Amino acid sequence: MSSAAATPATEVILPGTVDPDGLQVRTRHLPPPATGQVLLRMDATGVSFAEQQMRRGKYYDQPPFPFVPGYDVVGTVVATGPGVDPALTGRRFAAVTKTGAWASLLHLDAADLVPVPDGVTAAAAETVAVNGVTAWQMLHRTAHVPHGATIVVLGANGGVGSTLVQLARHAGMTVIGTASTRHHDTVRRLGATPVDYRDPAVYRRIRDLAPHGVDAVFDHVGGPALQDSWRLLRRGGVLVSYGTAATKDEDGNSRLPVLKLFARLALWNLLPNGRSAHFYNFWAGRRRPEAFRARLREDLTQVLALLADGTLTAQVAAEFPLREAAAALALAESRTVAGKVVIVP
Numbered sequence: 001m002s003s004a005a006a007t008p009a010t011e012v013i014l015p016g017t018v019d020p021d022g023l024q025v026r027t028r029h030l031p032p033p034a035t036g037q038v039l040l041r042m043d044a045t046g047v048s049f050a051e052q053q054m055r056r057g058k059y060y061d062q063p064p065f066p067f068v069p070g071y072d073v074v075g076t077v078v079a080t081g082p083g084v085d086p087a088l089t090g091r092r093f094a095a096v097t098k099t100g101a102w103a104s105l106l107h108l109d110a111a112d113l114v115p116v117p118d119g120v121t122a123a124a125a126e127t128v129a130v131n132g133v134t135a136w137q138m139l140h141r142t143a144h145v146p147h148g149a150t151i152v153v154l155g156a157n158g159g160v161g162s163t164l165v166q167l168a169r170h171a172g173m174t175v176i177g178t179a180s181t182r183h184h185d186t187v188r189r190l191g192a193t194p195v196d197y198r199d200p201a202v203y204r205r206i207r208d209l210a211p212h213g214v215d216a217v218f219d220h221v222g223g224p225a226l227q228d229s230w231r232l233l234r235r236g237g238v239l240v241s242y243g244t245a246a247t248k249d250e251d252g253n254s255r256l257p258v259l260k261l262f263a264r265l266a267l268w269n270l271l272p273n274g275r276s277a278h279f280y281n282f283w284a285g286r287r288r289p290e291a292f293r294a295r296l297r298e299d300l301t302q303v304l305a306l307l308a309d310g311t312l313t314a315q316v317a318a319e320f321p322l323r324e325a326a327a328a329l330a331l332a333e334s335r336t337v338a339g340k341v342v343i344v345p
């Protein structure tokens, strides 16, 4: 076992429902890691859509304020607790934390660490932690779309969307991706045919590209247009719903939009039209931690390997130092970026 005395860490705090400039920075002294834990030095973390919801108190599983945000992290082990192989010290890992990663140092369960291949930068690995696992699992564990399928990815410029497009192209699929026009060149470069989501006729334009319907639609927007996503499917097609971005600024209970969504999907699944509707939840199955971790490790390892061999290109929108997390969040919320806003020490 290696150990560390109380170590000063810089942390970003979300104190309550505030604008991005209301984030606070503090220093806290971390004790040595407990049994089964490591002390990880953050090399990269990032802004996910979840933080945009959390700062509004609108995340489905909203943590109580104040807390340190940060959904995922790539870092280097600097100390190990009792029961953890000391040889992990100095090695790089990725982990999905949900909160807590906007910090220079953090404690993590060693069992949650997934090795990052040599040659992959921390910022690049960061772009495929929660986003890569989400995209991989939706494509290969939820939708099960075959080689040669045609799929629609809403928000193809986003963190999850840009990874999903690349994974689908790698799996031999034709991809139609919605994005605002400023991102159409990026979406084309990723291998998808772009369609402007601000065009009122967006769904008609998609149908023009796939007149016989599509095999899968990946929809994180929700709201009334979810019905249009459903209608794009051909017989046997799959709708994978995984968010309610459209309701981010609505007042009221943070769980209600998702619960309403579940009810709609359940109803659609009763229709005898050969289509199916699923809600993807990254955290599903975590009540069985060993199986959950094994699946996450397997999937993230696959995605990191695709990054290492050049199949995936990391989509880094911008990099900010930790102390400028407020600017990172503001940029991510500006709706002008393609890929992931990354935070570095």
Ligand SMILES: NC(=O)c1ccc[n+]([C@@H]2O[C@H](COP(=O)([O-])OP(=O)(O)OC[C@H]3O[C@@H](n4cnc5c(N)ncnc54)[C@H](OP(=O)(O)O)[C@@H]3O)[C@@H](O)[C@H]2O)c1
Binding pocket: 047, 048, 049, 050, 130, 131, 134, 154, 155, 156, 157, 158, 159, 160, 161, 179, 180, 197, 220, 221, 242, 243, 244, 245, 246, 247, 280, 281, 282, 283, 332, 335, 336, 337, 339, 340
């Ligand atoms: N269910 C799960 O387990 C799970 C896991 C991970 C992520 N997610 C969901 O995945 C989505 C993407 O996350 P991310 O971190 O990749 O976010 P991101 O990088 O901020 O990308 C968001 C994407 O959604 C688009 N968008 C945002 N608000 C929209 C709206 N009101 N209507 C239409 N499009 C909108 C953005 O387009 P512009 O750039 O033009 O604004 C962008 O393409 C989020 O909704 C998140 O909640 C769900």
